[in-house]
Amino acid sequence: xxxxxxxxxxxxxxxxxxxxxxxxxxxxxxxxxxxxxxxxxxxxxxxxxxxxxxxxxxxxxxxxxxxxxxxxxxxxxxxxxxxxxxxxxxxxxxxxxxxxxxxxxxxxxxxxxxxxxxxxxxxxxxxxxxxxxxxxxxxxxxxxxxxxxxxxxxxxxxxxxxxxxxxxxxxxxxxxxxxxxxxxxxxxxxxxxxxxxxxxxxxxxxxxxxxxxxxxxxxxxxxxxxxxxxxxxxxxxxxxxxxxxxxxxxxxxxxxxxxxxxxxxx
Amino acid sequence: xxxxxxxxxxxxxxxxxxxxxxxxxxxxxxxxxxxxxxxxxxxxxxxxxxxxxxxxxxxxxxxxxxxxxxxxxxxxxxxxxxxxxxxxxxxxxxxxxxxxxxxxxxxxxxxxxxxxxxxxxxxxxxxxxxxxxxxxxxxxxxxxxxxxxxxxxxxxxxxxxxxxxxxxxxxxxxxxxxxxxxxxxxxxxxxxxxxxxxxxxxxxxxxxxxxxxxxxxxxxxxxxxxxxxxxxxxxxxxxxxxxxxxxxxxxxxxxxxxxxxxxxxxxxxxxxxxxxxxxxxxxxxxxxxxxxxxxxxxxxxxxxxxxxxxxxxxxxxxxxxxxxxxxxxxxxxxxxxxxxxxxxxxxxxxxxxxxxxxxxxxxxxxxxxxxxxxxxxxxxxxxxxxxxxxxxxxxxxxxxxxxxxxxxxxxxxxxxxx
Numbered sequence: 001x002x003x004x005x006x007x008x009x010x011x012x013x014x015x016x017x018x019x020x021x022x023x024x025x026x027x028x029x030x031x032x033x034x035x036x037x038x039x040x041x042x043x044x045x046x047x048x049x050x051x052x053x054x055x056x057x058x059x060x061x062x063x064x065x066x067x068x069x070x071x072x073x074x075x076x077x078x079x080x081x082x083x084x085x086x087x088x089x090x091x092x093x094x095x096x097x098x099x100x101x102x103x104x105x106x107x108x109x110x111x112x113x114x115x116x117x118x119x120x121x122x123x124x125x126x127x128x129x130x131x132x133x134x135x136x137x138x139x140x141x142x143x144x145x146x147x148x149x150x151x152x153x154x155x156x157x158x159x160x161x162x163x164x165x166x167x168x169x170x171x172x173x174x175x176x177x178x179x180x181x182x183x184x185x186x187x188x189x190x191x192x193x194x195x196x197x198x199x200x201x202x203x204x205x206x207x208x209x210x211x212x213x214x215x216x217x218x219x220x221x222x223x224x225x226x227x228x229x230x231x232x233x234x235x236x237x238x239x240x241x242x243x244x245x246x247x248x249x250x251x252x253x254x255x256x257x258x259x260x261x262x263x264x265x266x
Numbered sequence: 267x268x269x270x271x272x273x274x275x276x277x278x279x280x281x282x283x284x285x286x287x288x289x290x291x292x293x294x295x296x297x298x299x300x301x302x303x304x305x306x307x308x309x310x311x312x313x314x315x316x317x318x319x320x321x322x323x324x325x326x327x328x329x330x331x332x333x334x335x336x337x338x339x340x341x342x343x344x345x346x347x348x349x350x351x352x353x354x355x356x357x358x359x360x361x362x363x364x365x366x367x368x369x370x371x372x373x374x375x376x377x378x379x380x381x382x383x384x385x386x387x388x389x390x391x392x393x394x395x396x397x398x399x400x401x402x403x404x405x406x407x408x409x410x411x412x413x414x415x416x417x418x419x420x421x422x423x424x425x426x427x428x429x430x431x432x433x434x435x436x437x438x439x440x441x442x443x444x445x446x447x448x449x450x451x452x453x454x455x456x457x458x459x460x461x462x463x464x465x466x467x468x469x470x471x472x473x474x475x476x477x478x479x480x481x482x483x484x485x486x487x488x489x490x491x492x493x494x495x496x497x498x499x500x501x502x503x504x505x506x507x508x509x510x511x512x513x514x515x516x517x518x519x520x521x522x523x524x525x526x527x528x529x530x531x532x533x534x535x536x537x538x539x540x541x542x543x544x545x546x547x548x549x550x551x552x553x554x555x556x557x558x559x560x561x562x563x564x565x566x567x568x569x570x571x572x573x574x575x576x577x578x579x580x581x582x583x584x585x586x587x588x589x590x591x592x593x594x595x596x597x598x599x600x601x602x603x604x605x606x607x608x609x610x611x612x613x614x615x616x617x618x619x620x621x622x623x624x625x626x627x628x629x630x631x632x633x634x635x636x637x638x639x640x641x642x643x644x645x646x647x648x649x650x651x652x653x654x655x656x657x658x659x660x661x662x663x664x665x666x667x668x669x670x671x672x673x674x675x676x677x678x679x680x681x682x683x684x
Contacts, residue, residue, distance in 0.1 A: 082680070091585060092676040112589050119587020126679065130582045132274075134281040144586040146270040192586070204679065 030227065032247040032263065036067025039199060039232055040088055045097035047083050057083045059255035060097070065234060067199075070226045072246035073236045079252040081236045082204055088234060089122050089202040090114040102199075119148045123193025123231075127205035130189060131177040137164065137188050138173040144196045156195075163191045167221055183214025190221055194231070201225065203235040207242055219245050268592060274583070275596040278576070279603060285568050286604055292564035293608025293659060294615065297651040300554040301616025304647045306623060307550055309640035311543045314476070314633050318539075321474045322532055323414050323505030324514045327369065327521055329361040330528040363527060366501035370410075373506055376517070380507040381413030386488055387502055388495040390458040392438075394446045401442055402482045403458065405491020414507040417472055417485065424450045424470035433490050437470035441481030456484075460496030475635045539633065555654075562658035565604055569597060569666035580670050581678035590671040597667030598660060605659020609652040616651065617643070 041064040048054040058080045065071055065088075073081040086092040087099055090106050091114075099107045106117060118124075123144075131140045141160035145151050151159065161173060167187050177185050186206060193201050203222070207215035219242055225231045226247070237243050251259035279286055363369065366384040373382040386405040391398050408430045412418050418426035422440065429435050436454065448454055450468055457463035466486065474480055492498050508514060514531035521529045533540060573580070580593055624641040634640065 086676045086679065091679070112591075115584065115587050115589045118585060124585050130578065130585075132579055132582060134277050139277075143270060143274070143583075146273070147268065147587050147592075149268070149270075 030223075032070070033068045033227060033230065035069050035247075036230075038064045039067045039102055040065045040234075041100045042084075042088065042094075043098045043100070045084070045087060045099065046095045047080070047087060047092070048095045049083075057255055058087075058094075061255075061257060063250070063257065063260075065200075065232060067232055068226055068230050069232050070222060070245075070247040071232075071234045072243035072249050073234065073252060074238070074240065074243045074249065075252035075258075078254075080255040081252045084252070085202050085204055085234060085236050089124060089200075090117050091124075119144060119196070121199045123196060123198035123201040125186070125189050125193050125201065125203040125206045127208040131185060131192070133177055136174050136176060137169060137180070140177065140188055141192045141195045144192060148196055160191070160195050163195045164188070167191055181214075183210050183217060186210055186214065186218055187221065190218065194225060194229075198231065200232045200234065203233060203237075205236055205238065207237065207239060215239070215242060268595075271588070271592045271596050272599065275599045276603075278572075278596070279600050282572060285572065286600075289561075289565045289568045289604045290608045290611070292561035293558070293605050293655050294561075294612040296554070296558035296561040296658075297609050297612025297655050298615045298619060299557045300651045300654070301613065301647045302619045302623070303550050303554060305616070305620035305641045305643055306639070307546060308644065308647075309624075309642040310634060311546075312642040313636065313640045314539065317474060317476050317634065318536055319511050319532060321415055321417070321420065321476060321479060322535065324508045324511045324532050325506040325518050325521065326530045326535070327363065327373075327504040327506070327525065328528045328530060329363050329500075329502045331526055332522060332528055333526050360497055360500055362497075362500045362502065363504060366504060369504055369525060373504065373521070378509050378513060378517075380509055381410065382504055382506045383407055383410040383414045384488070384501040384504050385411060386491045386495065386497060386500060388458055388491065388497075390456050390484070390494060392442070392446060392484070393455040393457070394448055394452070397446055399442065399445050400482075401438075401484045403456070403491055403494065404483060404485050405488040405495075406485055407488055408485075411485075411505070414505045417474075420472040420474045421470045422473045424468070426470055426472075428469035429485060429487065432467070432469070433487060434464060434466050435469040435490075436466035436484055436486050437472060438468060438484040439480035439482065440471055440473040441477060442484060443468070443471050445481070456486075456494060458495045461494045462496075464490070464494055466490070476633070477631055477635055478633065480635070558654055558658050561608065561655070562662040565601055565659055565662035566665060569601060569663050570669070573597070573666045573670045576670070577673055578678055580673045581675040584673065584675040585679075593673070594667045594671040597670050598663050601659045601663020601667070602656060604663075605655045606652075608659070609655035612655065613648050613651055616647070 042061050045058055045061040046056065047058040048056050061084060073085060075081045083092070087094050087107075090099070090101075090109065094107050097107070098105050101117070101121065106114065109117065132143070135143065138157065138160050141164060142153075142156045145156040145159060146153065161170075164170060164173060167190065169184060169187055169191065172180060172184065177188065180188065186209070190206070201222075207218050210218065222233050222235065223245065226233055235246065243249050247263050249259070249261045249263070250257055363384070370382045370384050373379055383406065385407070388403050389400065390403040391400050393399075408426065412426065417437070421437065424437070426437065429437050436456070438448075443449070446454065448468055450471060452468050453465050454468060455463055456466050472480070486494070488501070492500060506517070508517065511532060515533060518529040518531045518534070521527070583593065584590075620641045620643055623639045626639040627637060628639050630636045630640070
């Protein structure tokens with residue numbers, strides 16, 4: 001199988017983990033950890049977009065996501081998967097229905113409370129890396145921790161450096177995002193999402209802008225986060241091969257969940 | 267303010283050095299202009315006012331009675347006598363201040379009065395050969411008058427004391443001497459409408475650096491003035507000096523009420539100039555305000571441009587937990603920093619500009635005479651400059667800051683904006 005080569009993928013330095021397998025399906029399947037209790041759920045969730053002409057995007061979703069689950073959301077464009085992700089991640093408000101995080105309805109929170117929740121419990125990875133260009137790699141990862149205010153600057157710096165080392169970006173701490181390859185930039189954004197010890201990471205097409213090799217690196221990173229750190233991940237993706245690597249695969253169509261498959265039950 | 271917000275705001279500010287530098291330059295020019303123009307305009311005004319306050323009385327009691335006694339006929343019941351007289355001849359009684367020296371003593375006893383002096387003023391003509399020159403004649407009691415208007419400090423040639431030593435002595439302004447071409451010791455003929463012509467010796471020449479006075483005024487003793495003006499034993503005015511010149515209007519009112527004579531404060535005597543200065547200051551205020559407003563628009567335009575460019579970054583910050591007020595604070599802080607830096611550079615530049623202008627040799631002759639550019643530095647200019655710059659900077663940042671704080675991350679993520 002011919003796959004595009006990516007010269008931007010860093011050559012591993014001594015002590016770094018070896019290069020990942022090059023195809024999503026080449027990866028040996030490891031067992032998923034047992035899911036925990038429900039951390040995030042939605043009940044009768046609807047969302048209409050537009051101000052003059054209302055377009056229904058979600059038509060009443062019921063869903064429960066447990067701890068240590070790696071959930072993929074797939075579906076055609078316009079099926080409502082990204083909208084659902086934004087609602088789950090407290091980035092948007094539903095038209096009706098409830099979003100419950102750890103037993104509390106977060107759909108009624110005001111702007112500041114939602115911002116605080118995002119800072120303290122959630123991490124985000126988007127299709128484009130969305131890093132702040134004026135800050136170094138290390139600073140990009142530190143900023144959410146500093147904003148949350150739970151760590152001193154020194155602690156935040158240590159933690160950010162540790163996370164970046166773990167995902168193979170140790171040599172690039174002082175570089176600006178523009179000096180990194182696309183895959184490296186996306187890994188920085190994962191490090192930013194992880195560094196603040198989130199309970200859930202929301203990823204919107206995290207591999208959409210990457211070649212397959214870097215896509216695999218991102219997926220392996222996510223899998224490791226679920227397996228080793230017990231983080232719950234909700235990922236929207238168009239790529240079926242990556243979706244299949246998740247522990248639970250949800251397929252959406254026209255604003256509804258049409259398929260919900262848990263790998264552990266297969 | 268959260269320290270992370272400060273960190274983000276400072277870094278973003280630093281990373282746009284060129285754009286923000288232009289905004290700083292706008293504010294700098296505004297503050298520099300404010301300090302520079304005020305330094306120049308106030309330099310002229312202050313020099314004029316300081317000199318006029320120094321050389322002129324603060325309050326002058328005049329010989330015009332505010333409540334003159336009615337004519338004899340008018341004092342009787344009009345039912346019994348004829349009160350309408352055709353071609354009534356005006357009284358030949360000359361205007362005067364009654365019991366002037368008692369008034370002088372009484373005025374000097376008032377709190378805040380430094381000195382009071384009785385004098386007589388009128389118009390006269392000086393003649394040297396065929397040259398004639400109209401002057402403003404002042405008959406004074408030299409020692410007493412010097413406490414009110416310290417002419418002795420401005421005598422550049424001869425002696426002020428010599429004025430008391432002789433009845434035919436005269437001190438003249440430097441402009442009068444120049445017009446007539448006379449020097450110290452020269453004898454000049456002096457005459458007025460109702461008195462005899464006298465020959466007076468120039469015993470002193472004064473230079474108050476105020477052309478309206480230097481070019482017109484001569485001083486003689488009261489007695490000599492009374493002879494020249496044909497007003498024997500008459501005192502026409504009492505001049506008063508105050509510790510605080512700003513209290514002149516207050517004292518004027520009090521004196522008018524108690525003495526019944528018309529009185530004039532130095533502000534009234536120079537009302538035309540003061541009104542002109544007021545208008546000048548208003549125009550300067552408008553010009554400087556406009557320049558600072560342009561600086562503010564510079565900040566506004568640049569900040570709006572940055573907000574539009576940084577919409578995506580704002581969305582990132584919001585998604586990772588920054589509050590709306592954090593974004594608002596960051597942009598307001600950037601505006602305040604731009605304004606502060608601009609104000610600081612403008613203030614330092616303004617100081618050096620004013621200092622430099624003060625060293626320029628420019629001969630000026632008008633209301634005030636000076637050999638150099640007249641400048642004046644007042645901490646108030648700097649206070650206004652910095653205050654106004656900060657106000658404009660914050661105001662100009664408010665719109666972009668509000669706009670930035672209203673960015674919804676989800677709109678950017680959906681690709682609707684940004």
